Amino acid sequence: EVQLLESGGGLVQPGGSLGLSCAGSGFSFSTHTLTWVRQAPGKGLEWVSAFASGGGTYYADSVRGRFTISRDNSKNTLYLQMNSLRAEDTAVYYCASLGDLDVWGQGTTVTVSS
Amino acid sequence: DVVMTQSPLSLPVTLGQPASISCRSSQSLVHGSGETYLSWFQQRPGQSPRRLIYKVSTRDSGVPDRFSGSGSGTYFTLQISRVEAEDVGVYYCMQGTHWPPNTFGQGTRLQIK
Numbered sequence: 001e002v003q004l005l006e007s008g009g010g011l012v013q014p015g016g017s018l019g020l021s022c023a024g025s026g027f028s029f030s031t032h033t034l035t036w037v038r039q040a041p042g043k044g045l046e047w048v049s050a051f052a053s054g055g056g057t058y059y060a061d062s063v064r065g066r067f068t069i070s071r072d073n074s075k076n077t078l079y080l081q082m083n084s085l086r087a088e089d090t091a092v093y094y095c096a097s098l099g100d101l102d103v104w105g106q107g108t109t110v111t112v113s114s
Numbered sequence: 115d116v117v118m119t120q121s122p123l124s125l126p127v128t129l130g131q132p133a134s135i136s137c138r139s140s141q142s143l144v145h146g147s148g149e150t151y152l153s154w155f156q157q158r159p160g161q162s163p164r165r166l167i168y169k170v171s172t173r174d175s176g177v178p179d180r181f182s183g184s185g186s187g188t189y190f191t192l193q194i195s196r197v198e199a200e201d202v203g204v205y206y207c208m209q210g211t212h213w214p215p216n217t218f219g220q221g222t223r224l225q226i227k
Contacts, residue, residue, distance in 0.1 A: 045218045047216045060215055096163075
């Protein structure tokens with residue numbers, strides 16, 4: 001079964017840090033561009049960051065300089081390190097393949113609040 | 115970034131009746147390769163999104179044939195020929211032509227009258 005499974009969400013204070021992980025299985029992990037998409041409470045989908053299969057990394061303007069995406073193809077895992085968190089980063093974070101292969105994780109909730 | 119604009123944002127539909135959602139992009143979604151990377155996603159309540167349609171009109175595996183996509187350039191449509199109860203949720207269009215970033219429409223909430 002093709003699957004992505006996120007972990008690492010939680011409650012963090014403004015200015016704090018949090019790291020998310022996304023483990024893939026059932027497909028050729030290294031050959032796909034993988035993306036983090038978030039959804040604030042009651043809101044729509046927002047593209048956050050992507051790690052291309054060829055190695056390039058890309059960020060939304062709203063997170064550039066604060067978030068870092070990485071991947072370990074030997075572990076079939078995608079990561080998102082989030083620093084200097086703000087209240088507006090509160091959301092469900094999904095990892096997904098948005099290319100030829102459509103697969104989404106179940107999401108992990110990040111809450112930034114004091 | 116390409117702006118995707120959906121309408122309507124709320125869509126009440128009677129069971130068994132058709133439904134249509136439109137999506138406009140701020141620039142043409144025709145890629146240099148000749149392909150048009152416009153997808154439609156469905157998000158049922160409490161679930162992750164799933165893709166229904168890619169490259170404007172190709173249905174993903176397992177998607178009922180009552181769902182169809184059409185359009186070109188900057189104007190696209192998702193049609194449901196006969197709405198069923200399981201179709202309740204929010205529908206998003208997304209462009210992948212001018213990537214990064216992928217950009218999504220605001221979402222259209224489909225509900226049963």
